[in-house]
Amino acid sequence: MSSLRHNPVEDEPAREPRDAYLDAARDCILDVGWRRTTLTEVARRAGVSRMTIYRTWADMPTLLGDLMTREWAGVVTGQVTQDGPAIGRITDAILGTVRQLRHNELFVRIVELDAELILPYLFSRRGRSQDLILALTAEAVAEGQEAGEIRRGNPVAIARAVLLAAHGFVLSVHTMVDDEASEEELDDELATLITRTLQP
Template identity: 65%
Template sequence: MTSLRHNGSREGTAAQDAYLDAARACILDVGWRRTTLTEVARRAGVSRMTIYRAWPDMGRLLGDLMTREWAGIVTASDPHTDIADRMLATVRALRDNELFVRIVELDPELLLPYLLHRRGRSQDLILGLIEDAIREGQGDGSIREGNPTVMARSLVLAAHGFVLSGHTMVDDEVSEEDLYDEAREVVARVLSP
């Protein structure tokens, strides 16, 4: 049987979304460590084997869930605004996303492989979008010359800090809005011709 992870049909996609929705609800309720494929199946109203055929383990299910969640955030930003505004909108949306917040609160180690060892599918999507926007801006002269791949990767690395650690820099002297304003300035200056 074809895995739902690789089934491009509408029925497969709708079923996969329902299963991912069930997994998301479980993680929001009890965290990733206490979520099981059996509980996901129960919440989705399907047999355990249905879920096991789609995802042999929770790690792969979580990878698909995070990809769907983060990709939805990234692609929701208005492509007609400049890169700095899009990146800032994405940073804000990630910091406000209830699944992201729950993972950071209860299971932050889940994010470590994507920060220390390898890029994930969502990060590759983000890099591709930024690279394309940089190339377009270089073409019309609104962005400085340079290697778009290096520039995009540098911006994503900077954004990691704002997304994951921004709250640690907020106190009586510096507000979250101050940091967002500075993040926008960082991106704008990096790209300025």
């Protein structure tokens, strides 16, 4: 019987070379942090020439932007479901995303070693993954409004308000956890906050 170890799996989609380069960058950041990761090291880990990486990304900030977008978008889309009432779906998706991001190894590593990388997305501009979250949430809110399940109001503004509230639960919840309030209790409060914000 032949070994299956190196046989291609027919059901698996073919991965783009770019994904392998992003995987190498992710491994670098997990190992040594953002400041010590270079395009040269990414190329070495990916097993390609430096020029191959430079042709895809001109610098590390551009690569990091693509890596974070892929990482966070994967977390977000993994939480989206079409099952059940609108308020429950939105609440579960946002709470699930918050929990996943809070414990995502890349996110945790960036916050631990290079927290300044997150600051532009809090004080200066939105990122692509934030725009994805907002688009999905606003669409779900609008659909819930049409069904009479969610209160009236600008769905874009509602989505943005919910995202602003969720930011604190991703980045700062550890500062509020102690003997008087657990992380689980705070997450329950976030669920209540979202639910009551959306109720007619």
